[in-house]
Amino acid sequence: MTTTWFITGTSSGLGREMTEQLLARGDRVAATLRTTGALDDLKAQYGDQLWVAALDISDPDAVRRVVDAAFTELGRINVVVNNAGYALFGAAEEVSDVQIRQQTDTNILGSVAVIRAALPHLRDQGGGRILQISSEGGQIAYPNFSLYHASKWALEGFVESVAQEVAPFNIEFTLIEPGPTQTNFVGGMVSSAPMAVYDQTPAGEVRRGLNSGSFGTLGDPVKVVQAMIASADQMPAPRRVTLGANAYTQIHAALTARLAALENQRDIAFSTDLTS
Template identity: 70%
Template sequence: MTTTWFITGSSSGFGRSMTETLLARGDRVAATLRKPTALDDLKAQYGDQLWVARLDVTDTRAVHQVIDQAFADLGRIDVVVNNAGYGLFGAAEEVTDAQIRQQIDTNVIGSIQVIRAALPHLRAQGGGRIVQVSSEGGQVAYPGFSLYHASKWAIEGFVESVAQEVAAFGVEFTIAEPGAARTQFGAGLVMPESMQIYEDSLVGQVRQMVMSRSYEGFGPLSNPEKVVLAMIDSAASHPAPRRLVMGSSSYTHIHEALTHRLDALEAQMDVAFSTNED
C-alpha cells in the first residue's frame, strides 16, 4: 500500500535521505525546502511521485499555504515529518539577539506552525501521524548548545501536550531523538564570534571538537541511513511510540540524564510533600 509523506527540510541530511528512501520504495513524497532546485534530480527520476514546494518554515503564512496546497493536490497525507531545523552553537552570552530569534523562529515556532497547519487536514481525513524530528538534545544538555537545547526541549513539551489534545481524532505523534550522526548538521552550525573568557572552559572544549568535526566525545556516531529507516518504520507502528531514541550514544546519554533527574526528584520528596496545604 502506497503511503504519502510530507517532509520539511528535504534538501540535505535526514530529510533528503528519507525522501530518497521513500521514493525508491514507491511511496509518494511532498518535499519542502528553501531551494526546490536541490531536488531536481529526484524530480526528473520520479516525476509525479514527488511533489516539491519552496518553504521557509519561519514564514507562517507560507507554511499554511503550502500545507493546504499539498493536501489539496495529493488528496491525503499519511505522515507529516517535521524535520526542518538547524543548530546554533555558542555560550549564552556569545550568541546575538538576532541568532536567538532565528533559532527559536525556525526550530520552535516553525515546527509549531507546521503542526498547527496540518492538524485540521489530519482530523478531517480521520487521522495520521506526525514525526517531530528532535535529537538527544531534547532531553540532555551540553555546554555551548544552550539555545539549540532550548528549542528542542520546547518543541518536545509542545508535542507532549498536543498529542493528548488530538489523540481522540486518530492523530498520533512520535518524537525522533537521534544522537550524533554523519550528516551535514555540524557543517550547518551557526557559530557567533567567541569570547576569550570561554576558551579554556567546557564551552571551549566542545567548540574545538565541533570545529574539528570530531564527535568522538559524544560517543559512537549513528548511521544516517539506519536512522532514517527507523523513523520510517516507526510510522507503521501502532500505537505510535511517543519517543524514538536512535543511536547507542543517544540511549546512554538520555538514560543517564533521566536517572539523575529521577534521583534528584526522589531526594526532594519530603520537601515536595511538606509544601501541601494542611
C-alpha cells in the same frame, strides 16, 4: 497501499535521505525546502511521485499556504515529518539577539506552524501520524548548544501536550531523538564569535572538539532514516524513538540522575501542600 508523506527540510541530511528511501520503495512524497532545485534530480527520476514546494518554515503564512496546497493536490497525507531546522552554536552570551530569533523562529515557531497547519487536515481525514524531529538534545544538554537545546526541549513539551489534545481524532505523534549523525549537521550550524573568557571552560572544550573533529558522530543516516520510517508503522505510535548508542547512553544517564534527584526531594515536595 501507497503511503503519502509530507516532509520539511529535504534539501540535505536526514530529510533528503528519507525522501530518497521513501521514493525508492514506491511511496509518494510532498517535499519542501527553501531552494527547490536541490531535488531536481529526484523529480526527473520519479516524476509525479514527488511533489515539491519552496518553503521557509519561519514564515507562518507560507506554511499554511504550502500545507493546504499539499493536502488539496495530493489528497490524503498519512505522515507529516517536521524535519526542517538548524543549530545555533555558541555560549549563551556569545550569540546575538538576531541569531536567537532565527533559532526560535525556525526550530520552535516554524515547527509549531507546520503542526498547526496540518492538524485540521489530519482531523478531517480521520487521523494521521506526525513525526517531530527532535534530538538527544531534547532530553540532555551540552555546553555551547543552549539555544538549540532550548528549541528542542520546547518542542518536546509542545508535542507532549498537543498529542493529548488530538488523540481523540486518531492523530498520533512521535518524537525522533537521534544522537550525533554523519550528516551535514555540524557544517550547517550557525556559529557565534567566540569570547576568550570561555576558552578554558566546558564551552571552550566543546568548541575545540568540534573544530578538531573529535566530537563523535557515530550515527549512520541511512539506518537512522530506516528506523524513523519504521516507527510510522508502529501501532500505537511510540511517543519517543531514541536513535544511536550515544543518544541512548546519554539520555539514560540524564533521566536516571533526574529521577534520583526527584526521589531525594519527595519529603520537601509533600511538605508544601496545604494541610487540612
